[in-house]
Amino acid sequence: MERKIPTLVLFLWIFSGTVAADYVRPQPRKTLDFPSERKASSYPQQVHISLAGDRHMRISWVTDGKSSPSYVEYGTSPGRYDTIAQGESTSYSYILYSSGKIHHTVIGPLESNTAYFYRCGGEGPEFQLKTPPAELPVTFAVAGDLGQTGWTKSTLDHIDQCKYDVHLLPGDLSYADYIQHRWDTFGELVQPLASARPWMVTEGNHEQERIPLIKDGFQSYNARWKMPFEESGSSSNLYYSFEVAGIHIIMLGSYTGYDEYSEQYNWLKADLSKVDRGKTPWLIVLFHAPWYNSNYAHQGEGDGMMEAMEPLLYAAGVDLVFAGHVHAYERSKRVYSGKPDPCGVVHITIGDGGNREGLAHRYKDPPPEWSVFREASFGHGELKVVNSSHAFWSWHRNDDDEPLRSDQLWITSLTSSGCLTEKRHSLRKILMAP
Incomplete structure (x- = not known):
């Protein structure tokens, strides 16, 4: 599990490799200071x-x-x-x-x-x-594990240069970690961007803030960042779905029940059964703890969720999965069950938004056969879905100028590859299982 800095609350201690590119990383940046400013009691903030x-x-x-x-x-x-x-x-x-x-x-x-x-x-x-467009093309900005440091500010500045329609955030927003006023400062930090384009988020481990016998988890997150869970038929703000311009996007929870008997799993089956891939050519999923990770950090933490849900996502023909948690960037080939598969999912770990815990530098060597590009740098990603068959993905280091892409890839949708025809029977079998 992730090592956390103990936090004193009411005198209680709460404990809650190598890279692919030849690149020298700059030094860490400090946590931002937020001077207090008195405003009228009815003044809208965050x-x-x-x-x-x-x-x-x-x-x-x-x-x-x-x-x-x-x-x-x-x-x-x-x-x-x-x-x-x-x-x-x-x-x-x-x-x-x-x-x-x-x-x-x-x-x-x-x-x-x-x-x-x-x-x-x-x-x-x-x-x-x-508002986002009703038809393609559409552009998403993607960055997880943001926090409130100088690198966070750099990430936000770069995203602000991107002509995006929706921001996708796969968990770990404020890094408040029990200190609640840090939720307020995070809200003020992201307001210039988050008030102008929709921010669609899912929870990470830093949103839990659970105190055994005193406080349930996710109280602050659920109160402040209400997502369209009810609109998508979910009973929990920790998992939901939405659509943008013919793209179905599913936000899953790594820190709530996910086995085949859980409410989340049953909701996911019901949600996937409603997706018409003829009208919705792209299927994207986000959650926090990555399933495919060649970094030593958080190794294996997504294995339980992967065992339960990967067959379902594979059968449904998911095109892309975005995860966070590991403070680095990594992109896979299309992969399934630990091996490259032309009908599998492209997994992208992008937990490099700028958090105070720093980067995860150590990778396993040699890299797994499914790993294409990996680097421990802060940055953000941009996904431009051009049409029903093609999307362009690019990842940008924070200290590079915006026009310079550190990693890029054209992605072909599974609907245009013929893979979904082969998957149809297995998906029907999973969806009909009690």
């Missing part, structure tokens, strides 16, 4: 948006005032709001910490590929968002 079902967005923000309203005004022209949507709010307490009022308001229906201007609770600045 604004971020997420997809919330067909043609809808969820606007989330925090206010210090407990009586602040949860409505959003929005329209397609600056300063002119022709629609108002009413939302909901929540809050939570964690030992000596009490959160502000956390607001979640769903707006829509919205036009695709359109800029909207909005204001939260009738206070504060005007924000602008852009």
Whole structure:
């Protein structure tokens, strides 16, 4: 398991190789400082948006005032709001910490590929968002294990240069690790990007924050980062699915039940049974702990989930899996059951967003036959799905200029390769199993 720095809370201690490229990594960067700034109690803070079902967005923000309203005004022209949507709010307490009022308001229906201007609770600045396109091409930014360091800031600056439509984050957001005000500073850090494009996240081990007999896990994460689990038929914010421009994306939970008798596994079968690959040519999955990992860090931690779910994802014809957890970058060939397979899944570990724990430098040598490229550097990825058959993947080191790609690949979808015809029978058999 990952070694954590012990954190003192109420006088309790809570314990919660080589690389492919010839590249000299720069020194670590320090954790960012966030000077306190007093704002009106109803002033919207930590604004971020997420997809919330067909043609809808969820606007989330925090206010210090407990009586602040949860409505959003929005329209397609600056300063002119022709629609108002009413939302909901929540809050939570964690030992000596009490959160502000956390607001979640769903707006829509919205036009695709359109800029909207909005204001939260009738206070504060005007924000602008852009909805994803309804048809391909579409671009995703991908970065996990962000944290709040100088490298995080560099990652965000590079992502800001990318003309992306949706951000995908495979776990480990704030690295608050029980210190709850760090959730607040993380929300402020990502607000410039997360208020303008939807951020779709799943949980990592640093979101658990469980204290045995005192606090259940994921309380802070679930309160602040509400995802469209209800809209996708899930009973848990820890796993859900959504669609963008003919791409079905499934966010799974590495830290909730995943065996064949679990709620998550049964939900996943039901979700996959609804996917029409004729209309949805691409299938992408995200979770936190990688299944294919040649780094010594976190070796084998995804094996249980892999044993339970890999046959299902393979039979369903998943094209890409993104994971985090290991603080480095690695890309596989199409692979299944530990071996290269032309009808398998491309696995990409991208837990290199900038966290305070540093990089995972040590790799196994020689590399496994399924491993194509690996490097212990901070960075982010960009996935441009061009059409139903082709997508372009690129990975960018943080200290390189944006035009320089450190790794890149054209990916052909399984729907265009003939693989899904062979898989149809095995998928039907798994989906019909009790």
